[in-house]
Amino acid sequence: MKEHHAKLTILSTLADGDFYSGETLGAALGMSRAAISKHIQGIQDWGVDIFRVQGKGYQLAQPIQLLDENYIRQRVSTPVHLHPIIDSTNQYLLDRVGSLTSGTVCLAEYQEKGRGRRGRQWISPFGTNLYFSMYWRLDAGMAAAMGLSLVVGVAVVDALKSLGVDGIKLKWPNDLYYQDKKLAGILVEVSGQAGEAAHLVIGMGMNLSMAQEEQQIDQPWTSLAQVIGKSQIDRNALAVALIQSWVRTLETYENEGMTNFVARWNAVDNFIDRPVKLLMGERVIAGIERGIDAHGAVLLETEQGIESYVGGEISLRSNE
Numbered sequence: 001m002k003e004h005h006a007k008l009t010i011l012s013t014l015a016d017g018d019f020y021s022g023e024t025l026g027a028a029l030g031m032s033r034a035a036i037s038k039h040i041q042g043i044q045d046w047g048v049d050i051f052r053v054q055g056k057g058y059q060l061a062q063p064i065q066l067l068d069e070n071y072i073r074q075r076v077s078t079p080v081h082l083h084p085i086i087d088s089t090n091q092y093l094l095d096r097v098g099s100l101t102s103g104t105v106c107l108a109e110y111q112e113k114g115r116g117r118r119g120r121q122w123i124s125p126f127g128t129n130l131y132f133s134m135y136w137r138l139d140a141g142m143a144a145a146m147g148l149s150l151v152v153g154v155a156v157v158d159a160l161k162s163l164g165v166d167g168i169k170l171k172w173p174n175d176l177y178y179q180d181k182k183l184a185g186i187l188v189e190v191s192g193q194a195g196e197a198a199h200l201v202i203g204m205g206m207n208l209s210m211a212q213e214e215q216q217i218d219q220p221w222t223s224l225a226q227v228i229g230k231s232q233i234d235r236n237a238l239a240v241a242l243i244q245s246w247v248r249t250l251e252t253y254e255n256e257g258m259t260n261f262v263a264r265w266n267a268v269d270n271f272i273d274r275p276v277k278l279l280m281g282e283r284v285i286a287g288i289e290r291g292i293d294a295h296g297a298v299l300l301e302t303e304q305g306i307e308s309y310v311g312g313e314i315s316l317r318s319n320e
């Protein structure tokens with residue numbers, strides 16, 4: 001963290017969107033203009049757009065509302081860790097499952113190694129999106145993990161709805177979609193052995209105001225700013241709403257199981273009654289998607305009838 005102190009201090013100064021000269025920043029940090037310039041370069045490497053205008057100084061392309069650990073802590077019931085720069089919030093919690101209370105949250109402004117499923121990268125520029133993970137101890141053991149990974153998606157749809165954002169859908173097992181574009185991805189990772197309590201880490205990356213043209217992402221994606229048509233999003237209030245909704249939903253799931261969630265999940269299924277294909281390694285099965293069943297498996301209708309599919313190796317894709 002110490003190595004990033006100067007960059008984070010410069011960023012929190014620039015966050016308001018005003019101009020600051022190299023001289024002013026240097027005086028505040030007790031370093032030369034050349035050193036400031038080097039740190040600015042480092043900040044740009046985190047994916048932040050900064051302009052330099054002769055005679056005026058540095059300015060962010062868009063103001064950033066930084067995450068505020070105290071604000072979030074005061075409003076949620078679980079422990080909160082904010083680490084502005086991290087490899088991956090999922091990895092941070094996975095490395096510590098033995099010493100964490102269930103519900104502990106880790107948030108970051110930037111992930112050096114943000115990941116999706118099967119080692120794929122999650123693009124995680126500084127300050128423009130949300131990246132957070134929650135540790136959840138599931139006493140029912142591993143068998144309940146599939147259902148849990150589905151219900152967190154429902155919790156996100158609920159939280160956004162409570163903030164007035166409608167039309168958010170789910171892609172099995174747990175990606176968030178808006179108008180057929182990916183808004184957020186959820187990654188559930190498990191540590192634990194069969195027959196014991198399962199230690200789950202549930203991580204989500206949600207795009208908030210990441211600029212469309214700058215990112216090399218090989219599938220259609222969107223951001224909350226595009227969904228709601230305005231760029232100013234209260235990231236702290238959003239983080240609180242999402243964390244609260246996850247805790248509430250996970251508790252309900254632990255007490256009541258999947259039964260009450262199946263209809264809710266299907267009601268916001270992006271691909272229900274649409275042609276899809278399921279990719280399973282070399283195997284591809286095409287059919288009409290019919291939602292999920294009580295075990296959290298996805299239902300596919302083919303000439304053979306309706307069959308259920310479940311497992312971490314399956315990817316669902318549109319087949320229209």
Ligand code: ATP
Binds near residue numbers: 175316
């Ligand atoms: P699956 O259906 O198997 O889960 P997926 O396409 O959702 O597949 P993941 O591994 O879940 O893939 O997520 C990583 C993928 O998401 C990347 O390969 C890339 O296509 C995409 N991606 C990466 N970063 C972002 C981002 N910030 N916003 C939207 N999509 C992203």
Ligand code: BTN
Binds near residue numbers: 113132
């Ligand atoms: C996906 O679409 O497959 C899941 C992407 C999950 C990204 C989030 S960002 C916070 C957490 N930390 C990670 O390294 N990944 C998840």
